[in-house]
Amino acid sequence: MEGERDRRMGVNGKVTELLIRDVRFPTSLEAHGSDAMHKDPDYSAAYVVIKSDGTKHEGHGLTFTVGRGTEIVVSAVKSLSRMVVGCNLADIFGNFAGFWRDLTSESQLRWVGPEKGVIHLATAAVVNALWDLWAKIENKPLWKLLSDMTPEEIVSTIDFRYLSDALTKEEALQILRDSAPHRQERIKKIREVGYPAYTTSCAWLGYSDETLTKLAHEALREGFTRFKVKVGSSVEDDKRRLTVIRNEIGWDNMLMVDANQKWDVQHSIDYMAKLAHFKLAWIEEPTSPDDVLGHLAIKKGLSQYGIGVATGEQCANRVLFKQFLQSGAIDFCQIDAARVGGVNEILSVILMAKKFNVPVCPHGGGVGLCEYVQHLSIFDYICVSGSLENRVIEYVDHLHEHFLNPCVVNNGCYVVPEAPGYSIEMKPNSLAAYEYPDGPVWADLRLKGLIKDT
Amino acid sequence: MEGERDRRMGVNGKVTELLIRDVRFPTSLEAHGSDAMHKDPDYSAAYVVIKSDGTKHEGHGLTFTVGRGTEIVVSAVKSLSRMVVGCNLADIFGNFAGFWRDLTSESQLRWVGPEKGVIHLATAAVVNALWDLWAKIENKPLWKLLSDMTPEEIVSTIDFRYLSDALTKEEALQILRDSAPHRQERIKKIREVGYPAYTTSCAWLGYSDETLTKLAHEALREGFTRFKVKVGSSVEDDKRRLTVIRNEIGWDNMLMVDANQKWDVQHSIDYMAKLAHFKLAWIEEPTSPDDVLGHLAIKKGLSQYGIGVATGEQCANRVLFKQFLQSGAIDFCQIDAARVGGVNEILSVILMAKKFNVPVCPHGGGVGLCEYVQHLSIFDYICVSGSLENRVIEYVDHLHEHFLNPCVVNNGCYVVPEAPGYSIEMKPNSLAAYEYPDGPVWADLRLKGLIKDT
Numbered sequence: 001m002e003g004e005r006d007r008r009m010g011v012n013g014k015v016t017e018l019l020i021r022d023v024r025f026p027t028s029l030e031a032h033g034s035d036a037m038h039k040d041p042d043y044s045a046a047y048v049v050i051k052s053d054g055t056k057h058e059g060h061g062l063t064f065t066v067g068r069g070t071e072i073v074v075s076a077v078k079s080l081s082r083m084v085v086g087c088n089l090a091d092i093f094g095n096f097a098g099f100w101r102d103l104t105s106e107s108q109l110r111w112v113g114p115e116k117g118v119i120h121l122a123t124a125a126v127v128n129a130l131w132d133l134w135a136k137i138e139n140k141p142l143w144k145l146l147s148d149m150t151p152e153e154i155v156s157t158i159d160f161r162y163l164s165d166a167l168t169k170e171e172a173l174q175i176l177r178d179s180a181p182h183r184q185e186r187i188k189k190i191r192e193v194g195y196p197a198y199t200t201s202c203a204w205l206g207y208s209d210e211t212l213t214k215l216a217h218e219a220l221r222e223g224f225t226r227f228k229v230k231v232g233s234s235v236e237d238d239k240r241r242l243t244v245i246r247n248e249i250g251w252d253n254m255l256m257v258d259a260n261q262k263w264d265v266q267h268s269i270d271y272m273a274k275l276a277h278f279k280l281a282w283i284e285e286p287t288s289p290d291d292v293l294g295h296l297a298i299k300k301g302l303s304q305y306g307i308g309v310a311t312g313e314q315c316a317n318r319v320l321f322k323q324f325l326q327s328g329a330i331d332f333c334q335i336d337a338a339r340v341g342g343v344n345e346i347l348s349v350i351l352m353a354k355k356f357n358v359p360v361c362p363h364g365g366g367v368g369l370c371e372y373v374q375h376l377s378i379f380d381y382i383c384v385s386g387s388l389e390n391r392v393i394e395y396v397d398h399l400h401e402h403f404l405n406p407c408v409v410n411n412g413c414y415v416v417p418e419a420p421g422y423s424i425e426m427k428p429n430s431l432a433a434y435e436y437p438d439g440p441v442w443a444d445l446r447l448k449g450l451i452k453d454t
Numbered sequence: 455m456e457g458e459r460d461r462r463m464g465v466n467g468k469v470t471e472l473l474i475r476d477v478r479f480p481t482s483l484e485a486h487g488s489d490a491m492h493k494d495p496d497y498s499a500a501y502v503v504i505k506s507d508g509t510k511h512e513g514h515g516l517t518f519t520v521g522r523g524t525e526i527v528v529s530a531v532k533s534l535s536r537m538v539v540g541c542n543l544a545d546i547f548g549n550f551a552g553f554w555r556d557l558t559s560e561s562q563l564r565w566v567g568p569e570k571g572v573i574h575l576a577t578a579a580v581v582n583a584l585w586d587l588w589a590k591i592e593n594k595p596l597w598k599l600l601s602d603m604t605p606e607e608i609v610s611t612i613d614f615r616y617l618s619d620a621l622t623k624e625e626a627l628q629i630l631r632d633s634a635p636h637r638q639e640r641i642k643k644i645r646e647v648g649y650p651a652y653t654t655s656c657a658w659l660g661y662s663d664e665t666l667t668k669l670a671h672e673a674l675r676e677g678f679t680r681f682k683v684k685v686g687s688s689v690e691d692d693k694r695r696l697t698v699i700r701n702e703i704g705w706d707n708m709l710m711v712d713a714n715q716k717w718d719v720q721h722s723i724d725y726m727a728k729l730a731h732f733k734l735a736w737i738e739e740p741t742s743p744d745d746v747l748g749h750l751a752i753k754k755g756l757s758q759y760g761i762g763v764a765t766g767e768q769c770a771n772r773v774l775f776k777q778f779l780q781s782g783a784i785d786f787c788q789i790d791a792a793r794v795g796g797v798n799e800i801l802s803v804i805l806m807a808k809k810f811n812v813p814v815c816p817h818g819g820g821v822g823l824c825e826y827v828q829h830l831s832i833f834d835y836i837c838v839s840g841s842l843e844n845r846v847i848e849y850v851d852h853l854h855e856h857f858l859n860p861c862v863v864n865n866g867c868y869v870v871p872e873a874p875g876y877s878i879e880m881k882p883n884s885l886a887a888y889e890y891p892d893g894p895v896w897a898d899l900r901l902k903g904l905i906k907d908t
Contacts (some may be wrong), residue, residue: 011534037559037561038561038564038565040561040562041561041562041565042562059622065565065566066561066562066565068533068560068562068563069562069563069565069566069573070568071527071533072529072530072533072572072573073531073566075526075529076526076572077524079522079525079526095664105491106519106522107491107492107493107495107520108492108494108495108496108519108520108522108523109522109523109879110491110492111492111495111519111520111523112519112523112524112526112527112571112572113572114743114768114899115572115743115744116570116571116576117524117566117567117570117572117772118526118530118566118572118573119523119566119571119572119575121566126692138876155853160523161527161718162718162719162741162742162745162748163718164718164719164720165718165719165720165748165751191820247816260567262616264616264617264618264619265618265619267618268616287616288616288773289568290569290570290770290771290774291616291773291776291777292747292777293746293777293780293781294616294619294747294773294777296744297619306657314568314769315572316570316744318742319742319745319748322745322747323745323746323747323748326747327747341654376632398833413869428785437465
């Protein structure tokens with residue numbers, strides 16, 4: 001491990017440029033990704049590239065979106081870029097918590113958040129691009145960059161504002177110090193066994209029974225033992241779909257369901273009670289992602305059925321995660337790599353989850369999210385939780401072919417990524433082809449009358 | 455009162471156009487509006503005009519911002535406009551809850567919220583412009599449009615999704631029915647006495663002691679008996695400023711303080727304990743606006759000092775308001791007319807506040823917020839709360855001169871507005887002069903070197 005001085009000397013140079021692109025994939029044409037609230041997602045990204053005069057490496061980062069609205073996040077990234085371009089990399093990485101605070105607390109921009117929605121999605125793309133750059137400069141995958149830092153260096157990247165009633169800096173340090181002696185053995189182990197994954201690719205809401213059966217069968221053959229099904233159209237329809245899936249995967253494999261925020265609180269309890277006999281590990285996003293007390297009520301209502309409560313992919317920031325964790329409202333903490341403000345904020349959530357003994361099971365899917373979150377869970381295992389029990393990363397088998405270093409899942413587990421960076425850099429050809437609205441893929445679809453622009 | 459059929463017949467026509475402008479006032483040059491988190495606000499607006507082929511009236515609406523970031527909200531309004539232009543006004547107003555649900559749940563756009571931050575600020579501007587248009591067509595001020603509706607018509611504008619564990623549609627109806635027989639007497643009374651106001655104009659963080667004394671003295675002479683002071687720079691500085699103000703206003707007048715989210719939870723309690731002897735009615739925004747459980751802890755910690763807890767101006771949506779109210783975390787509910795998704799959502803918050811017996815004290819100030827919220831509090835009094843006890847509307851004496859029908863405060867009370875609409879239409883000359891970045895006011899400041907654009 002290097003000291004802060006050595007690292008700072010390795011990252012000379014200023015940020016000279018921050019590029020932003022609107023990249024969209026026409027996934028809605030095939031009902032991939034359809035759920036109870038998002039009928040027709042076009043998996044998309046506001047895609048950031050950061051260049052510096054101190055290194056040949058580029059930092060890449062994206063925030064995931066589902067089509068329309070990407071243009072708003074692009075606008076927000078442009079507004080944030082003035083606070084990044086011109087900064088010294090050594091100043092950013094040497095006081096990353098301070099830089100992050102400045103970025104998220106800019107005295108005028110914070111009004112349109114604060115720290116939530118469009119402006120925070122944009123922050124994630126920018127901040128993750130900086131982490132990607134840092135990891136590339138250090139010639140390490142992101143999880144290894146983090147796992148080579150001292151506990152003091154890790155907490156120096158975290159802004160603890162608003163967290164101290166749940167987790168102080170000193171408590172965070174202690175958690176990291178307790179794990180530090182075990183890091184090397186855990187790195188060895190996770191490289192051997194990989195990180196457990198579950199698949200959502202079998203059971204989107206728009207799929208037919210035949211498709212469900214076929215995809216579940218294939219997933220089993222590939223080694224998956226954990227499966228998630230989208231629910232929320234109707235109890236009868238969900239019973240039918242869950243029967244199809246349970247018939248295929250049997251009763252020993254893990255099965256969970258996801259309602260994507262469809263229901264009110266009491267309705268969540270009543271609805272799930274009717275599905276309880278399918279032996280479900282969790283109900284994900286039963287209601288509004290902002291409703292801490294609602295999730296707590298649902299958790300209490302469902303505990304008699306052994307159904308856990310999971311949420312987090314649209315949890316706006318660390319303050320909401322804090323409340324979900326400190327109140328005991330969730331059984332599974334589903335971090336998203338680009339919904340909160342990037343790696344720095346995720347680290348605080350992972351540490352809070354450890355304190356409150358809630359397993360972190362990241363949100364994957366979309367475009368690039370699996371590539372991102374594998375690093376976060378692997379860091380969690382090595383430096384924080386030290387456990388794989390009840391911990392799984394979502395895996396969705398879409399769009400990985402567009403990445404230079406796509407994630408690899410073998411036999412139902414993520415293989416530890418070894419390429420330098422955050423695994424989020426897309427191929428230049430893909431970026432060009434899917435650029436919205438004028439990339440050749442979109443021009444062609446328009447020409448064929450398959451889409452209408454608005 | 456008219457039935458729904460009559461009202462719908464009165465509003466024929468389609469929305470033909472939705473214009474959006476970026477309007478900014480260079481208030482940062484004089485430290486107006488400075489607080490613990492916003493050092494240099496340029497009071498601004500994303501300003502919407504809706505035109506229809508069925509009426510000569512235009513609907514005007516704005517969302518308040520503080521400078522940079524307005525361009526992002528403008529981008530979001532453009533993205534929303536495709537869902538408004540072309541719609542029949544009768545369809546919108548005849549099923550306003552449904553229209554509102556469609557607007558806030560658009561299957562792709564909701565990802566960049568949902569219902570929070572930039573996209574929700576944009577929603578507020580659009581939705582409020584529709585209400586302004588409706589009120590103008592009916593030739594009534596907004597509060598009167600609402601107060602002439604039946605309980606059934608009022609609830610028909612509200613989306614109860616995610617609220618039913620705290621307030622059902624039936625409970626909302628009952629609250630409105632209980633008050634209905636008293637509406638006429640209350641209209642008469644509020645027109646006579648006005649709605650109580652408090653002033654924030656005396657004590658921005660950037661003001662000198664001399665300015666504080668002078669402005670408090672003037673406010674007293676104008677009839678104000680309720681005052682708010684910005685705090686949060688340091689205990690010693692706040693003690694000095696509060697002493698200056700208490701010396702001027704005495705001990706019988708109402709005094710509250712506002713920290714604008716500066717502190718962590720325990721720090722809020724410790725800090726405020728040191729200011730308790732100033733006899734403070736409330737501490738406003740002690741910590742993150744997302745922290746329901748944090749505010750609850752602060753409320754418990756401060757109850758021994760008789761200091762209430764207030765928040766809401768940056769409360770993202772009705773789901774967070776629901777939790778603040780149902781948990782008992784706040785003593786004063788500070789709605790903002792353009793932070794949540796416009797009048798429809800505000801109505802649900804006012805009704806929840808009634809159920810949980812928390813007085814509504816709206817956030818004023820900025821540009822246009824006082825003009826807006828007077829209508830909401832007057833509606834609250836006439837149709838919901840029936841009480842003025844512990845209820846006050848913030849008043850800030852800035853920028854009213856730019857409105858066609860500015861709010862009027864006499865002797866410390868808002869005078870009931872009688873002009874048709876939502877009082878939010880700005881003068882054409884003001885819109886043109888302050889348009890950003892190319893309006894003549896900004897061009898002139900740039901020429902004089904008083905601002906640097908970024």
